[in-house]
Amino acid sequence: MTAVLSLDDLSIGYPMRPGHAGHVALSGVSASLDAGEGLILSGGAGSGKSTLARILSLRPGAPARVVGGTGSVLGAPLRGFGHGARKRARARIGYLPQREQGAILGMQTVAAGLAQRVRQHNPGLDDPAVGQRVAHLLDDARLPLSVLDRFANELSSGQRQRVGLALQLAGDPKFLILDEPTAGLDPNVRPAIAEAITRVQAAGGTVLLVSNEPDLCGSLTLPILTLDRGTPVAYTEGAPRPAKPVSA
Numbered sequence: 001m002t003a004v005l006s007l008d009d010l011s012i013g014y015p016m017r018p019g020h021a022g023h024v025a026l027s028g029v030s031a032s033l034d035a036g037e038g039l040i041l042s043g044g045a046g047s048g049k050s051t052l053a054r055i056l057s058l059r060p061g062a063p064a065r066v067v068g069g070t071g072s073v074l075g076a077p078l079r080g081f082g083h084g085a086r087k088r089a090r091a092r093i094g095y096l097p098q099r100e101q102g103a104i105l106g107m108q109t110v111a112a113g114l115a116q117r118v119r120q121h122n123p124g125l126d127d128p129a130v131g132q133r134v135a136h137l138l139d140d141a142r143l144p145l146s147v148l149d150r151f152a153n154e155l156s157s158g159q160r161q162r163v164g165l166a167l168q169l170a171g172d173p174k175f176l177i178l179d180e181p182t183a184g185l186d187p188n189v190r191p192a193i194a195e196a197i198t199r200v201q202a203a204g205g206t207v208l209l210v211s212n213e214p215d216l217c218g219s220l221t222l223p224i225l226t227l228d229r230g231t232p233v234a235y236t237e238g239a240p241r242p243a244k245p246v247s248a
């Protein structure tokens with residue numbers, strides 16, 4: 001079985017640009033995650049967490065580049081040829097970046113934004129089925145139905161983050177990347193995030209969570225990779241996941 005995430009001595013750098021010297025933001029990162037597994041990335045400010053999360057999302061236009069080692073996500077190589085494979089893999093990756101809350105819906109209401117995302121991933125669904133899926137997504141993100149006709153600027157920042165989560169869950173991601181999803185937000189966001197992680201893993205998806213928040217990380221059973229100034233410095237095994245109950 002191919003690993004969902006495979007990193008071997010990966011280094012990532014920001015290229016030189018006018019007025020800014022290039023620099024290596026991350027080096028020597030190795031990791032492997034199979035379907036259903038997860039990892040927490042922790043570390044201080046500037047340790048390289050968001051840089052790694054962004055590269056692994058395969059979103060185009062990242063300012064950073066892989067400058068050493070090798071890596072792949074959902075079978076797509078992180079560097080070199082493989083644009084087609086990266087595009088296919090990207091469609092199966094959910095990525096909730098840090099601080100991008102304002103732009104999540106464009107000029108649409110929550111209902112329209114979620115329905116659009118559901119249709120993108122399931123072109124054959126009829127309107128009632130799309131509506132049902134949207135209602136499920138709201139439930140999964142612990143949002144009330146009353147947010148459906150709101151625009152992003154009419155939501156609290158915690159609600160916006162949960163809408164961002166629902167948008168990423170709409171495609172049933174095989175790999176879900178959450179970058180500091182609870183930082184600075186109201187405590188209602190935490191259970192929505194923790195439940196989403198557990199649900200994605202239970203469905204066979206893989207999760208990368210960037211977080212330093214003890215309450216969130218402690219509520220999960222995931223291993224923790226700690227970075228310090230661009231270098232991995234510690235790895236803590238996760239707690240064993242509870243066995244599934246055996247039905248008689």
Ligand SMILES: Nc1ncnc2c1ncn2[C@@H]1O[C@H](COP(=O)(O)OP(=O)(O)OP(=O)(O)O)[C@@H](O)[C@H]1O
Pocket residue numbers: 014025043044045046047048049050051052063
């Ligand atoms: N667009 C950029 N251009 C050049 N350097 C950058 C850019 N973005 C981040 N860096 C640098 O890369 C390094 C890692 O930054 P990164 O944002 O990945 O760290 P982080 O661990 O996510 O920090 P935080 O917890 O503050 O979000 C830092 O030295 C940072 O200054």
